[in-house]
Amino acid sequence: MSALPRPSDGLTRITIMQGETRISDDPSVILTTVLGSCISACLYDPLVKVGGLNHFLLAEPGSGDTDIQSLQRYGVYAMEVLINAMMAMGATRSNLKARIYGGASLRDGFRDIGATNALFARRFLRDERIALVGEDVGGTGARRVEFRPTLGLARCRVADTRPVEPARLRVAPPPPPASLGDVEFF
Amino acid sequence: MTFPLSNEGNPVPSTIMTVDDSPSMRMLLKAALTDLGYKVLEAEDGVEALERLGGVEPDLLITDINMPRLDGFGLIEKVREQDRHRNLPILVLTTESSDEKKQRARSAGATGWIVKPFHPDKLAAAIRRVLH
Numbered sequence: 001m002s003a004l005p006r007p008s009d010g011l012t013r014i015t016i017m018q019g020e021t022r023i024s025d026d027p028s029v030i031l032t033t034v035l036g037s038c039i040s041a042c043l044y045d046p047l048v049k050v051g052g053l054n055h056f057l058l059a060e061p062g063s064g065d066t067d068i069q070s071l072q073r074y075g076v077y078a079m080e081v082l083i084n085a086m087m088a089m090g091a092t093r094s095n096l097k098a099r100i101y102g103g104a105s106l107r108d109g110f111r112d113i114g115a116t117n118a119l120f121a122r123r124f125l126r127d128e129r130i131a132l133v134g135e136d137v138g139g140t141g142a143r144r145v146e147f148r149p150t151l152g153l154a155r156c157r158v159a160d161t162r163p164v165e166p167a168r169l170r171v172a173p174p175p176p177p178a179s180l181g182d183v184e185f186f
Numbered sequence: 187m188t189f190p191l192s193n194e195g196n197p198v199p200s201t202i203m204t205v206d207d208s209p210s211m212r213m214l215l216k217a218a219l220t221d222l223g224y225k226v227l228e229a230e231d232g233v234e235a236l237e238r239l240g241g242v243e244p245d246l247l248i249t250d251i252n253m254p255r256l257d258g259f260g261l262i263e264k265v266r267e268q269d270r271h272r273n274l275p276i277l278v279l280t281t282e283s284s285d286e287k288k289q290r291a292r293s294a295g296a297t298g299w300i301v302k303p304f305h306p307d308k309l310a311a312a313i314r315r316v317l318h
Contacts, residue, residue, distance in 0.1 A: 069214070069217065069218075069306075072210075072214060073214055073302075073303040073304065074303050076208065076210045076211055076214060076302075076303065077281065077302050077303035079210075080208060080211065080281050080302065081281050083208075084252045084281060087252060087254075088252075092254075093207065093254065124210050127209045127210045127213070128208060128209055128210060129209075181300070181301060181302075181303060181304050181305030181308050181309075182300070182301055182308065183298060183299070183300050183308055183309075183311070183312040184288065184298060184299045184300075185297065185298040185312075185315070185316075186288075186291075186292040186296060186297060186298060186299070
């Protein structure tokens with residue numbers, strides 16, 4: 001993550017990389033990320049004016065577990081980290097609204113990873129009864145998303161219409177806790 | 187893995203109550219536990235879990251920490267206040283991994299701590315360890 005103040009508009013842009021999650025209740029912050037086949041969910045609670053964004057791919061980094069249940073477990077984990085962080089800042093689950101971006105098409109054998117990511121995100125939000133108020137998913141181009149967490153406003157531009165770079169399932173992005181799935185007895 | 191992963195074949199399947207405010211998480215857990223041959227009861231937070239525990243005696247409780255109304259810490263404390271559930275094994279399943287929170291769960295009376303996203307084999311091994 002890097003914070004780049006731009007004196008022109010007085011806003012602070014914070015870049016979120018794959019595997020990261022960031023929330024803020026600062027009106028001068030813009031959360032921004034660049035997406036290929038990955039998904040970003042932008043969540044916000046309009047009542048307490050807090051919002052956040054994640055950036056994930058449906059795979060446990062480095063694990064090689066790419067069966068559908070493993071993918072879902074990782075996606076649910078990525079969403080829960082964001083939701084928990086929002087709740088810790090006073091958001092209420094039932095107030096949450098969501099926008100989703102990314103999921104550009106990428107063929108890897110028979111599976112379209114981007115489409116799988118987008119389907120997961122929509123289904124997750126439906127199952128969790130979180131209102132999906134905007135989306136821009138699919139296609140073949142990379143996207144740049146800018147999200148104002150306190151306002152819930154997002155701008156999404158297709159940055160490049162050339163096919164997206166293959167996301168690498170087995171090259172580890174910043175991982176979840178190293179203790180992933182580990183068990184400790186008291 | 188050389189150890190048996192399944193509960194199948196047991197005359198009476200063990201019952202596990204899962205407590206998590208996320209329907210997606212409850213579905214994933216139910217699928218994994220059912221595959222292992224366990225019977226699954228569900229609650230969406232600590233309050234509902236306590237209500238359900240008034241009428242059933244599961245063999246194991248698996249609970250999230252961050253939940254509305256009554257969180258996992260509060261649930262564990264309340265369960266341990268009840269004589270009939272004093273020996274009920276309780277596994278925490280959470281995205282949290284700080285020592286401070288683990289210590290809180292331990293003090294409240296938890297049996298163990300598992301970090302999400304769970305791995306089915308590790309979960310199965312942990313369950314077998316506390317059930318047998």
